[in-house]
Amino acid sequence: MIKALFAGVSNKYDVMNDSMSLGTHRIWKTAMVDWLAPRAGERILDLAGGTGDIAMRILKRSPQSQLTVLDLTEEMMHRGQQRAKTVGGHESIQWISGDALQLPFANNSFDSCTIAFGIRNFTDILGSLDEVFRILKFGGRLLILEFSDVRNTVLRQIYDRYSFAVIPWLGQMMANDKESYRYLVESIRRFPKQDEFAAMIEEAGFKRVKYRNLSMGIAALHSGWKV
Numbered sequence: 001m002i003k004a005l006f007a008g009v010s011n012k013y014d015v016m017n018d019s020m021s022l023g024t025h026r027i028w029k030t031a032m033v034d035w036l037a038p039r040a041g042e043r044i045l046d047l048a049g050g051t052g053d054i055a056m057r058i059l060k061r062s063p064q065s066q067l068t069v070l071d072l073t074e075e076m077m078h079r080g081q082q083r084a085k086t087v088g089g090h091e092s093i094q095w096i097s098g099d100a101l102q103l104p105f106a107n108n109s110f111d112s113c114t115i116a117f118g119i120r121n122f123t124d125i126l127g128s129l130d131e132v133f134r135i136l137k138f139g140g141r142l143l144i145l146e147f148s149d150v151r152n153t154v155l156r157q158i159y160d161r162y163s164f165a166v167i168p169w170l171g172q173m174m175a176n177d178k179e180s181y182r183y184l185v186e187s188i189r190r191f192p193k194q195d196e197f198a199a200m201i202e203e204a205g206f207k208r209v210k211y212r213n214l215s216m217g218i219a220a221l222h223s224g225w226k227v
């Protein structure tokens with residue numbers, strides 16, 4: 001179901017991200033790359049990397065990093081590959097079709113793993129965190145950017161109205177697909193809140209788990225280390 005959903009929206013995915021978040025996803029992704037602080041030679045997995053937005057941002061910051069994008073939906077990656085060709089400078093990205101629950105990599109093989117707006121769609125979140133722990137080297141780091149919980153009641157009311165009324169409508173207008181965007185909004189509300197999600201990351205074995213709220217909790221960045 002998830003694969004069909006993202007295959008269906010792949011053509012409009014990047015433009016929809018800009019429209020739905022009013023461009024804010026760019027600020028959040030920049031914050032993620034800032035916190036990651038990638039260095040030359042590091043091997044980095046962008047899990048559920050979709051159209052490669054995060055991978056390309058990391059490469060722009062650190063052109064000598066080695067980027068692998070893994071995603072369940074080939075159509076999303078095809079879109080990313082086309083975009084990488086137009087922009088240029090991203091030829092080194094390795095694109096792999098696969099499932100986060102069964103990563104086709106050896107133990108201890110990556111320096112870092114990023115997951116942006118992907119993990120809430122995984123059918124087994126804890127299973128995928130175990131997999132990331134397995135493939136990271138000792139000293140390796142996991143960074144997750146995901147929609148989260150808005151604690152301010154006034155902002156939450158505005159945000160709820162926007163999410164349930166405007167986003168499905170935008171999905172219908174721009175991608176002719178109201179239901180997929182309604183599902184995406186509902187999946188945000190089902191996802192664990194900041195502290196609960198931090199506890200899940202710890203359960204998978206990660207240490208020094210921290211998070212930062214972005215835009216008052218509309219999104220959050222979680223970080224954990226395999227040490």
Ligand SMILES: C[S@@+](CC[C@H](N)C(=O)[O-])C[C@H]1O[C@@H](n2cnc3c(N)ncnc32)[C@H](O)[C@@H]1O
Pocket residue numbers: 002003006047048049050051052053054070071072073076098099100101115116117118121122123
């Ligand atoms: C909302 S998109 C995020 C794409 C990209 N990370 C970004 O921030 O623009 C979610 C992605 O997760 C992928 N995905 C969902 N379940 C997956 C799984 N089990 N394994 C790998 N990728 C998965 C989807 O195919 C989709 O490309």
